[in-house]
Amino acid sequence: MSQLDVLSSRNTLSDSETAAVASLAHHRETMLAQVEAWSTINSGSRNLPGLVAVADQLLAAFAPLGGTATLRDPAPATAIDTAGTERPLLHGQNLHITKRSQAPVRVLLTGHMDTVFAADHPFQTSQWLGADTLNGPGTADMKGGLAVMLAALSAFEASPFAPLLGWEIVIVSDEEVSSPGSAPLLIEAANRCHLGLTYEPALPDGTLAGARKGSGNFSAIVTGRAAHAGREPEKGRNAILAAADLALRLKALTADDLSVNPAKIDGGGPNNIVPDSAVLRWNMRPSNPVAQARAAAAIDTLAAEIAATHDVAIHIHGSFARPPKPLDANQQRLFDLVRTCGAAIGLPIAWRDTGGVCDGNNLAATGLAVVDTLGPRGGAIHSPQEFLCADSLIERAQLSALILMRVAQSGWVR
Numbered sequence: 001m002s003q004l005d006v007l008s009s010r011n012t013l014s015d016s017e018t019a020a021v022a023s024l025a026h027h028r029e030t031m032l033a034q035v036e037a038w039s040t041i042n043s044g045s046r047n048l049p050g051l052v053a054v055a056d057q058l059l060a061a062f063a064p065l066g067g068t069a070t071l072r073d074p075a076p077a078t079a080i081d082t083a084g085t086e087r088p089l090l091h092g093q094n095l096h097i098t099k100r101s102q103a104p105v106r107v108l109l110t111g112h113m114d115t116v117f118a119a120d121h122p123f124q125t126s127q128w129l130g131a132d133t134l135n136g137p138g139t140a141d142m143k144g145g146l147a148v149m150l151a152a153l154s155a156f157e158a159s160p161f162a163p164l165l166g167w168e169i170v171i172v173s174d175e176e177v178s179s180p181g182s183a184p185l186l187i188e189a190a191n192r193c194h195l196g197l198t199y200e201p202a203l204p205d206g207t208l209a210g211a212r213k214g215s216g217n218f219s220a221i222v223t224g225r226a227a228h229a230g231r232e233p234e235k236g237r238n239a240i241l242a243a244a245d246l247a248l249r250l251k252a253l254t255a256d257d258l259s260v261n262p263a264k265i266d267g268g269g270p271n272n273i274v275p276d277s278a279v280l281r282w283n284m285r286p287s288n289p290v291a292q293a294r295a296a297a298a299i300d301t302l303a304a305e306i307a308a309t310h311d312v313a314i315h316i317h318g319s320f321a322r323p324p325k326p327l328d329a330n331q332q333r334l335f336d337l338v339r340t341c342g343a344a345i346g347l348p349i350a351w352r353d354t355g356g357v358c359d360g361n362n363l364a365a366t367g368l369a370v371v372d373t374l375g376p377r378g379g380a381i382h383s384p385q386e387f388l389c390a391d392s393l394i395e396r397a398q399l400s401a402l403i404l405m406r407v408a409q410s411g412w413v414r
Helices: 003-008 015-022 028-039 048-065 139-157 183-190 239-251 289-310 329-344 359-364 392-410
Strands: 068-072 078-080 086-088 094-099 105-112 127-130 133-135 165-172 195-198 208-212 215-223 258-267 277-286 313-322 351-354 369-371 387-389
Touching: 015 139, 015 392, 028 048, 028 133, 028 139, 028 392, 048 068, 048 094, 048 139, 048 165, 078 215, 078 313, 094 183, 105 139, 105 183, 105 359, 105 392, 139 165, 139 387, 139 392, 165 183, 165 392, 183 359, 195 359, 195 392, 208 329, 208 359, 215 239, 215 289, 239 258, 239 277, 239 289, 258 289, 277 289, 289 313, 313 359, 329 369, 329 392, 359 369, 387 392
Parallel strands: 105 165, 105 195, 195 369, 208 351
Antiparallel strands: 068 094, 078 086, 094 165, 127 133, 133 387, 215 277, 215 313, 258 277
């Protein structure tokens, strides 16, 4: 039996582990102060000044851990506007911190500083809904998770196991918009590390996400031909009609292992003109790589068929930015360790599959074992009812601190 197997089956704490876990017992107020302060700064994915402000606060908060901290520029990205023109898409910088990069075992801890709430969204402040329920933008998703990550690392760094483990932190600015600017940094870090911990919120009952579907966002730019709708409609080539036909055929691809959501059609104009341009936008969520490959091939086939049927031109923009994340043996190995660590501190751990996606999808696609819902318990995320279960901050920090200590002792190998 390997040392990892021994640690994965040990439901008791050593004296050193007990001391590290106990050191977090009185951190509730500190962690809550961090969450409330970070949540008062709007950091919607497109609010670049707000992202700068949050990044500055995170730099200061994580500085006591030591290590080398940098703000990394995002990779270039583009999007299609309502007129069908490809435009540059701007994203914020990403926080990257490394410590003990030459250690034999290295863990990647990831999170995001952005939220789904834009600078002009009415949901901007926090309020207490009870002694342990904090409602506010990003309290659960995932400024609460960042506080958990920081507290866990602080306890781990004070433990005797710290010299055995190196770590990297990547906190991105664009996770809520599929991480187009940060994906290269995430993959680069994943390829240097042995396992990953990501701090999306757990469900209110503490359940973690297991397998995740993948996700792809696409746009089809349809170019037809304008004509007078009354005098000579036969000379027109209706881009709206072609886009609608494509939407219906894409939706028909839906299967047990693939969901398709045609979401929006832009285009058209006055009622007396055959519309010559349209943009169709849709999302696809495959459960496995086979379904993803089938969907990608179907997009090309359907675009060609629709173009020929309606005598229009169609250009496809987009990709599967989040690959599927199956709960395979590699992932199960880490989940088993997390479950044992939970049992050792009296915290039951369960998980279930989900159609939601996160940076954990991208990390797992590199072959990295990653658990991606290690943040606090919370719910109603992406809505003005978002809430954080404040009583879960300490328990989740203790869980992560113990995971780090057990990994440091085990000599984890990919």
